[in-house]
Amino acid sequence: MRLATLRVRGxxxxxxxxxxxxxLLANPDVGAxxxxxxxxxxxxxxQAGERLPVIDAVYxxxxxxxxxxxxxxxxxxxxxxEMGRDTPQYPTLFAKYDASLIGAYDSITMPTVSDKVDxxxxxxxxxxxxxxxxxxxxxxxxxxxxxxxxDVTIRDYQRRTREFLSGKTFEAxxxxxxxxxxxxxxxxxxxxxxxxxxxDGEVMQRSRTSDLLxxxxxxxxxxxxIITLLPGDLVxxxxxxxxxxxxxxxVYLKHGQTLRTVIEGLGETSNVCLPEKTV
Numbered sequence: 442m443r444l445a446t447l448r449v450r451g452x453x454x455x456x457x458x459x460x461x462x463x464x465l466l467a468n469p470d471v472g473a474x475x476x477x478x479x480x481x482x483x484x485x486x487x488q489a490g491e492r493l494p495v496i497d498a499v500y501x502x503x504x505x506x507x508x509x510x511x512x513x514x515x516x517x518x519x520x521x522x523e524m525g526r527d528t529p530q531y532p533t534l535f536a537k538y539d540a541s542l543i544g545a546y547d548s549i550t551m552p553t554v555s556d557k558v559d560x561x562x563x564x565x566x567x568x569x570x571x572x573x574x575x576x577x578x579x580x581x582x583x584x585x586x587x588x589x590x591x592d593v594t595i596r597d598y599q600r601r602t603r604e605f606l607s608g609k610t611f612e613a614x615x616x617x618x619x620x621x622x623x624x625x626x627x628x629x630x631x632x633x634x635x636x637x638x639x640x641d642g643e644v645m646q647r648s649r650t651s652d653l654l655x656x657x658x659x660x661x662x663x664x665x666x667i668i669t670l671l672p673g674d675l676v677x678x679x680x681x682x683x684x685x686x687x688x689x690x691x692v693y694l695k696h697g698q699t700l701r702t703v704i705e706g707l708g709e710t711s712n713v714c715l716p717e718k719t720v
Contacts, residue, residue, distance in 0.1 A: 511535075518654060542615050638683065640698055
């Protein structure tokens with residue numbers, strides 16, 4: 442099943458993909474659907490509502506307001522090498538705020554305070570039920586599904602301190618979507634999918650999600666020992682090698698460029714980089 446959060450008549454609605462149409466659900470967004478309880482799959486599959494052609498869909502972030510957005514750094518060997526870092530013994534975690542999220546085809550806001558805006562194509566997953574102290578062997582059962590994300594990063598702000606957050610949560614910079622593909626489409630196993638990032642059609646990153654240093658089950662289990670994961674929580678799993686900051690010379694996004702992130706079987710985000718509006 443494929444679920445989306447769509448903008449419809451000035452509000453958002455969760456929707457289920459049915460052929461070349463979306464069926465609008467009663468829930469205001471996918472996060473709200475997941476929060477209804479363990480029956481969310483049946484509810485999403487059985488609800489009948491207004492239909493909207495896919496061609497007319499306007500996508501919000503697949504979960505617009507997660508309780509938590511948790512991200513992993515340094516989770517592909519190729520990215521660890523290009524950044525000159527040691528292989529971590531434990532997952533490297535940082536956070537974002539929901540104001541950083543944008544829809545799959547929204548524009549990326551290029552900040553006025555920096556010209557070092559970089560791309561990071563990432564597989565993301567959404568939590569489907571509360572998870573606390575979950576053994577790795579059971580962890581995939583807590584994943585609602587998977588989606589496409591790009592952890593667009595303001596590199597100079599990221600490096601102002603040892604903590605990543607300031608470079609990772611700039612407003613309106615992180616595309617997520619267009620859909621949540623439910624975990625059962627992958628046999629409730631960890632997906633092995635090609636992940637690719639393009640800038641104006643030029644391939645900058647290409648890898649497979651099976652190359653993650655810490656896989657999905659590792660991540661769920663580890664985070665759940667720290668804090669209770671809740672339905673709708675969004676987790677970005679890290680980026681492969683090929684970021685602009687790891688190149689010689691370094692390359693960053695420019696105004697007017699299009700950043701495209703594609704994950705096999707999940708879809709794509711495509712976002713034009715536009716300057717921040719100032720008052």
